[in-house]
Amino acid sequence: MAVCLARCGLWHNATMSQTPIDFSGLRRALVIKLRHHGDVLLSSPVFSALQSAAPGCEIDALVYADTAPMLEEHPAIAQCHVIDRNWKRQGLLAQARAEGALLSALRGRGYELVIHLTEHRRGAWLARLLRPRWSVAPRQRGRGDFWRNSFSHLYAQPGHALRHTVEKNLDALRVLGLHPAPEARRLVLVPGRAAETRVEALLGGAKLAPGSFIHLHPASRWLFKCWPVESMAALADELHRQGHALVLTAAPDERERELVAAIRVRSRAEFVDLSGRLSLRELAALAGRARLFVGVDSAPMHIAAAMGTPTVALFGPSGDKEWSPWMTPHRVVSSTEHSCRPCGLDGCGGSKISDCLVTLPVAQVLKACEELLKS
Secondary structure, three states, X not given: OHHHHHHOOOOOOOOOOOOOOOOOOOOEEEEEOOOOHHHHHOOHHHHHHHHHHOOOOEEEEEEEHHHHHHOOOOOOEEEEEEEOHHHHHHOHHHHHHHHHHHHHHXXXXXXXXXXXXXXXXXXXXXXXXXXXXXXXXXXXXXXXHHHHOOOOEEEOOOOOOOOOHHXXXXXXXXXXXXXXXXXXXXXXXXXXXXXXXXXXHHHHHOOOOOOOEEEEEOOOOOXXXXXXXXXXXXXXXXXXXXXXXXXXXXXXXXXXXHHHHHHHHHOOOOEEEOOOOOOHHHHHHHHHHOOEEEEEOOHHHHHHHHOOOOEEEEOOOOOHHHHOOOOOOEEEEOOOOOOXXXXXXOOHHHOOOOHHHHOOOHHHHHHHHHHHHHO
């Protein structure tokens, strides 16, 4: 196999280097982030920091098609290439054509640097096929020579959960010799004019001015991350009693909309319910106009943080040190009574119900809200 790869010109790097690279003359770079929406958004500072170091460089992104809205309006990104997860459902021939067209487009860009931010094997193959001068990826145990020899640089990852995901992404630049300034580490999410206009119209119809409402997003695609319906309803009741206008959102997913409907049944509060009606960019435009965002560990929580909105984030089994709201005023509410958290499991014992989350008292979450509202 090694001989074949060498003859084909695909054996990228026989030895891995940690030598800093020269960013001054960099012309084109590709950043690969093949993960979910929140993960992709948390990679946005990589583009900003790279542009600061190499202002003449065209920086492209490669992400899954459904996550592209997280980056498409980023001012540092020249082109956003996508992989559609539905290609696999279209048959082998159609998938091969789509993959071939993508590879051709990427090759045509002539990248000098490829930054791969996950352990996805596609990144190793692309580093070999695109043959950039430099390439970087996270160090992976158990991957062997194929992974290690695919990249010119490998960056170390902490063996614990005490480093934020944004910083771990930026470590890909640090190992290349670039240490981003604090202002370059902020999340970047631009909703766009169409999203801004639609949200302005929706809020105008509800007679809500920017900064006059609290944005509640109680759901997550992972339901084991959700706070109980009764608790969220009780929190909404108290916030409404204090005179705050409330806007509810959720994804179009049927389970999320059912959760929101259950909250409305149990609550006496008045809501502007936009659940299932907003795109990701419109959700960002809404969060950017809110006085406060309240939600669980989810992509919308990261979207609110990216828009600079004060954020109350409820955490159960997932790690708040890795995933807390980034560079915005916030409060993380989590249990101090469960020494097992963060366990990373989908509920206790895989039951889909996380004791550390469902037992969080309403009073504790309300206190976090009041602290941010006062400040």
